[in-house]
Amino acid sequence: MTPIPSLSLEIAVLTLGIVMLLIESFSKSDDKRGCVRFAIAFLTALIGFSFFVNPHGGNQFYAVDATAQFFKVLALLTTIVVLVMALEYSSVLAKFIPGVTPGAGLGEFYSLPVFTCAGLMFMASAVDFLLIFVSLELVTISFYILVAYMRRQSASLEAGVKYLILGALSTGFLVYGITWIFGLTGETNLAAIQHALETKQVATTPLLFGLMLLLVGLGFKVAAVPFQLWVPDVYQGAPTPITAFLSVGSKAAGFVVLLRVLQPFLAVPGVGVKVLAVLAVMAALTMLYGNLAALPQDNFKRLLAYSSIGHAGYLLTAVASATAVTDTLGSARLAVGFYLAGYLLMTLLSFLILIVVARHSRGDDILHFNGLAKRSPFLAFGLLTAMLSLAGIPFTAGFIGKFLVFAAAVQAGKFWLVAIGILTVAAGFYYYLRIVAAMYWQEPNCDTPIVIAPLTRFTIGALTFAVFFFGIFPQPILSLLKGPTLLPQTELHTAGR
Amino acid sequence: MLTLIIFIPLLAALGILLGAPARKTALGAAVAQFVLTLLVFLSYDKAKGGFQFLSSYPIAPDWKLNYLVGADGLSVLMLLLTGIVTLAAIWVAPKIEKREPLYYACLLFITAGAAGAFASVDLFFLYAFHELALIPTFLLIGLWGSGERHTAAWKITIYLGMGSFVLLIGLIDLYLAVPEALRTFNLIDLQKLASSGLIPAAAQTRPYIFLLLGFGILISLFPFHSWAPTAYASAPTPAAMLHAGVLKKFGLYGLLRVAIPLLPEGAKHWANLLLILLVGNIIYVGLATIAQKRLDMMLGYSSVMHMGYIFLGLAAMNTIGLSGAALLMFAHGLSIAALFAMAGMLREHRPALELDSFGGLAKHMPALAFAFGLAAFASIGLPGFANFASELTVFFGAYKPAAGLDASHFHLAVVFALWGVVISAVYMLRAYRAIFMGEPGKEAAAWPDPFKALRWPVVILLAALLIAGFAPGKFLSFVQPGFEAVLPK
Numbered sequence: 001m002t003p004i005p006s007l008s009l010e011i012a013v014l015t016l017g018i019v020m021l022l023i024e025s026f027s028k029s030d031d032k033r034g035c036v037r038f039a040i041a042f043l044t045a046l047i048g049f050s051f052f053v054n055p056h057g058g059n060q061f062y063a064v065d066a067t068a069q070f071f072k073v074l075a076l077l078t079t080i081v082v083l084v085m086a087l088e089y090s091s092v093l094a095k096f097i098p099g100v101t102p103g104a105g106l107g108e109f110y111s112l113p114v115f116t117c118a119g120l121m122f123m124a125s126a127v128d129f130l131l132i133f134v135s136l137e138l139v140t141i142s143f144y145i146l147v148a149y150m151r152r153q154s155a156s157l158e159a160g161v162k163y164l165i166l167g168a169l170s171t172g173f174l175v176y177g178i179t180w181i182f183g184l185t186g187e188t189n190l191a192a193i194q195h196a197l198e199t200k201q202v203a204t205t206p207l208l209f210g211l212m213l214l215l216v217g218l219g220f221k222v223a224a225v226p227f228q229l230w231v232p233d234v235y236q237g238a239p240t241p242i243t244a245f246l247s248v249g250s251k252a253a254g255f256v257v258l259l260r261v262l263q264p265f266l267a268v269p270g271v272g273v274k275v276l277a278v279l280a281v282m283a284a285l286t287m288l289y290g291n292l293a294a295l296p297q298d299n300f301k302r303l304l305a306y307s308s309i310g311h312a313g314y315l316l317t318a319v320a321s322a323t324a325v326t327d328t329l330g331s332a333r334l335a336v337g338f339y340l341a342g343y344l345l346m347t348l349l350s351f352l353i354l355i356v357v358a359r360h361s362r363g364d365d366i367l368h369f370n371g372l373a374k375r376s377p378f379l380a381f382g383l384l385t386a387m388l389s390l391a392g393i394p395f396t397a398g399f400i401g402k403f404l405v406f407a408a409a410v411q412a413g414k415f416w417l418v419a420i421g422i423l424t425v426a427a428g429f430y431y432y433l434r435i436v437a438a439m440y441w442q443e444p445n446c447d448t449p450i451v452i453a454p455l456t457r458f459t460i461g462a463l464t465f466a467v468f469f470f471g472i473f474p475q476p477i478l479s480l481l482k483g484p485t486l487l488p489q490t491e492l493h494t495a496g497r
Numbered sequence: 498m499l500t501l502i503i504f505i506p507l508l509a510a511l512g513i514l515l516g517a518p519a520r521k522t523a524l525g526a527a528v529a530q531f532v533l534t535l536l537v538f539l540s541y542d543k544a545k546g547g548f549q550f551l552s553s554y555p556i557a558p559d560w561k562l563n564y565l566v567g568a569d570g571l572s573v574l575m576l577l578l579t580g581i582v583t584l585a586a587i588w589v590a591p592k593i594e595k596r597e598p599l600y601y602a603c604l605l606f607i608t609a610g611a612a613g614a615f616a617s618v619d620l621f622f623l624y625a626f627h628e629l630a631l632i633p634t635f636l637l638i639g640l641w642g643s644g645e646r647h648t649a650a651w652k653i654t655i656y657l658g659m660g661s662f663v664l665l666i667g668l669i670d671l672y673l674a675v676p677e678a679l680r681t682f683n684l685i686d687l688q689k690l691a692s693s694g695l696i697p698a699a700a701q702t703r704p705y706i707f708l709l710l711g712f713g714i715l716i717s718l719f720p721f722h723s724w725a726p727t728a729y730a731s732a733p734t735p736a737a738m739l740h741a742g743v744l745k746k747f748g749l750y751g752l753l754r755v756a757i758p759l760l761p762e763g764a765k766h767w768a769n770l771l772l773i774l775l776v777g778n779i780i781y782v783g784l785a786t787i788a789q790k791r792l793d794m795m796l797g798y799s800s801v802m803h804m805g806y807i808f809l810g811l812a813a814m815n816t817i818g819l820s821g822a823a824l825l826m827f828a829h830g831l832s833i834a835a836l837f838a839m840a841g842m843l844r845e846h847r848p849a850l851e852l853d854s855f856g857g858l859a860k861h862m863p864a865l866a867f868a869f870g871l872a873a874f875a876s877i878g879l880p881g882f883a884n885f886a887s888e889l890t891v892f893f894g895a896y897k898p899a900a901g902l903d904a905s906h907f908h909l910a911v912v913f914a915l916w917g918v919v920i921s922a923v924y925m926l927r928a929y930r931a932i933f934m935g936e937p938g939k940e941a942a943a944w945p946d947p948f949k950a951l952r953w954p955v956v957i958l959l960a961a962l963l964i965a966g967f968a969p970g971k972f973l974s975f976v977q978p979g980f981e982a983v984l985p986k
Binding site for chain 1: 556557558559560599624625626628629631632635636639640647650651654655658659662663665666669670672673
């Protein structure tokens with residue numbers, strides 16, 4: 001098979017999105033579910049194609065390296081599962097949308113995630129601040145609409161407004177930061193910036209200022225403390241599939257950009273060490289806030305929101321532990337990549353089961369999961385798997401992720417971060433196992449049988465299997481992450497350590 | 498063969514969850530596992546020594562990570578303990594009213610995890626297999642436990658979860674202490690590296706303290722012991738037997754297998770701290786045991802207390818001390834399992850197990866009284882039982898610790914430990930008197946003797962104790978060569 005140009009993947013996704021929009025505009029039928037099934041099949045095929053991409057097709061805006069390919073697969077996978085969730089969620093959604101007939105007006109809800117996916121894929125390859133910014137906006141703007149999609153539900157509208165205002169503000173910070181860096185180096189391309197920083201004398205104080213502004217913007221995207229205040233309300237108010245998309249897609253994108261953007265600056269004397277120190281403090285606060293605030297939650301969706309903040313903390317720990325050593329275990333990029341892959345599987349699994357259970361129990365509080373092991377052993381086992389993986393129990397993908405994060409932190413000698421990590425992991429054991437306790441210890445409080453659509457059942461089964469499979473055999477993901485990075489010498493490194 | 502020992506219970510558990518008849522499948526798996534462990538015990542070639550029955554399967558070539566199982570004398574002994582206690586625990590399980598399949602599946606997961614941990618020759622899997630038991634324990638205590646079962650379940654799970662992450666940090670730190678090109682999870686290779694001095698002494702202190710605390714939390718080292726008594730008191734009988742008898746030995750096994758041989762300098766550096774803590778285990782927890790008013794709590798505390806003796810053997814870092822500790826792990830596993838099994842039988846009459854509520858049972862249940870007496874004597878450490886032989890060995894080892902350790906501190910610790918024997922005599926005999934001696938209550942005559950129906954599990958455990966007690970040399974010779982080979986000269 002001749003290698004296909006990498007950009008054709010994004011073009012295909014965009015075309016799919018436009019076609020879906022056109023169908024929504026011109027089709028007479030209100031039921032778009034067939035269209036969604038087609039999109040799911042199409043995106044699945046694209047994952048297959050993404051392994052045959054020409055590895056030399058990059059240019060100054062657009063990189064084709066192992067990291068980019070890996071995160072594109074993650075983006076496609078997330079979108080597929082989100083579309084499955086959207087199908088499962090459509091009956092709930094229809095209640096909150098004014099329409100002449102039931103099912104009308106849902107078309108955009110299915111096509112906008114596809115555009116988000118295209119944005120995420122562009123972002124995975126972006127190596128120029130211009131492309132980074134444009135693709136970030138493509139993602140964020142589709143999220144603005146999707147979060148507020150349930151027009152008749154005030155919680156969804158409130159979430160939409162919060163997300164819009166804070167999102168716009170953070171974008172402002174990001175652009176302002178980019179401006180400062182452009183002003184200092186005269187470049188927007190990351191490799192060119194690195195070259196400029198190596199050859200020219202650049203004042204460090206304004207450079208740090210610009211970088212801090214960038215960190216504010218990206219901190220908002222990945223939900224790091226102290227830019228996390230929007231998360232609980234937005235996650236709880238948004239339609240559940242979109243919450244899942246936000247907590248996985250948005251986070252993955254934020255981290256891939258963070259890794260790329262930090263790369264040129266870490267080697268600069270007097271800058272890299274300081275940036276890493278700031279990141280370490282952010283990581284510690286994020287772990288503490290996310291995990292401790294999750295403890296008293298009674299609503300499962302809100303609990304997942306806080307847990308998603310907590311996981312951002314572990315990911316930031318890995319980023320903050322970036323070192324010059326390129327050991328197979330300690331590398332920050334590997335840890336972030338693997339952690340995100342595991343996080344994707346277990347988070348999507350929990351949200352998918354949450355949607356099914358919430359529909360049958362008429363609520364998404366923890367007590368609605370009481371006795372799930374009796375009502376549906378299949379769903380209970382799936383959710384048990386997700387919770388074990390989120391808590392970091394061995395033989396699940398989540399454990400290998402935590403293992404790599406802690407390995408990176410130990411290797412970097414950041415034992416105070418490790419100590420906070422252990423404390424917060426213990427807190428995580430409590431609130432994740434609360435769900436397990438509800439499912440297995442308690443008696444069910446309603447007896448309606450749970451019907452699961454075949455596609456949903458298959459997806460839950462596949463995700464459950466994948467969590468265990470990659471927890472026992474991590475090698476496939478390691479191999480995917482192993483390929484060459486953007487620039488030959490640009491494994492993350494610091495000057496001072 | 499070792500893979501079978503791990504996977505038979507796992508597959509049986511999955512089969513039960515998918516609808517196989519619960520008790521029959523579980524008992525079948527336990528018998529198969531027991532026979533296999535006995536076979537391993539009998540066919541282990543002591544003259545050849547080292548790890549035998551090796552088999553491996555590559556997991557992650559990038560990390561040189563393999564699923565690698567094998568057994569040396571220490572593992573063989575621990576596997577045999579796992580086999581015996583599992584068989585007894587599943588046999589003794591009472592009739593389960595609700596969710597029987599899940600109950601047996603959880604028990605089988607625990608035993609699979611223990612067997613996997615003891616048979617793994619790879620740090621990663623040694624750690625991972627142990628964790629397999631965490632969630633089944635949580636479910637077992639929370640669903641079928643007694644008393645304050647929810648509190649106890651939360652306490653043990655969060656304690657052990659946190660402890661295992663401390664342990665994980667220690668293992669990572671150990672992995673990184675080796676020069677970069679030689680890093681490996683393979684214990685045999687790590688042992689070779691350590692023996693040729695490639696783990697520098699300066700790099701040993703930090704990983705060792707993480708390992709000591711991590712394993713220590715799993716063993717209920719003072720002052721991290723408070724999870725254990727409540728959990729054992731609340732857990733259903735088979736879970737308490739498996740956990741106190743087998744699973745808790747994992748932490749000690751880890752110290753014997755990983756921490757001390759690979760990081761001897763680190764162990765010497767922290768020896769005094771360990772001495773202080775283990776005296777805490779023996780004296781402080783021992784006194785707390787005397788104060789207990791309920792049999793299950795008392796047994797839980799006593800099991801914490803006896804860990805102190807094993808720690809004493811470990812701390813001495815000589816062949817005698819380590820071998821004694823290994824044999825004591827085996828003996829204590831059997832005796833505490835037998836005691837919990839009988840406590841479970843008594844629970845049928847007095848669910849709260851308050852010592853004052855019994856009395857004179859020896860008249861109605863002479864066989865149970867006799868068996869309980871034997872197990873109590875074993876637990877105190879009277880001659881004839883493996884506990885006696887091994888405690889004696891531990892004391893000898895500790896009296897003359899390895900070079901580089903301060904002998905006078907050890908003498909002090911041995912004196913305290915001897916007082917501990919008196920303490921255990923006090924609480925065990927008091928419990929025996931309260932339950933079996935004196936005048937029986939009126940209603941006691943009407944009690945059926947559960948021991949008649951369920952005597953075989955206890956008989957197996959006590960028989961193994963007696964065999965090991967009369968021929969301790971046979972068992973010690975399994976572990977001695979291994980320790981001699983790894984301890985620094």
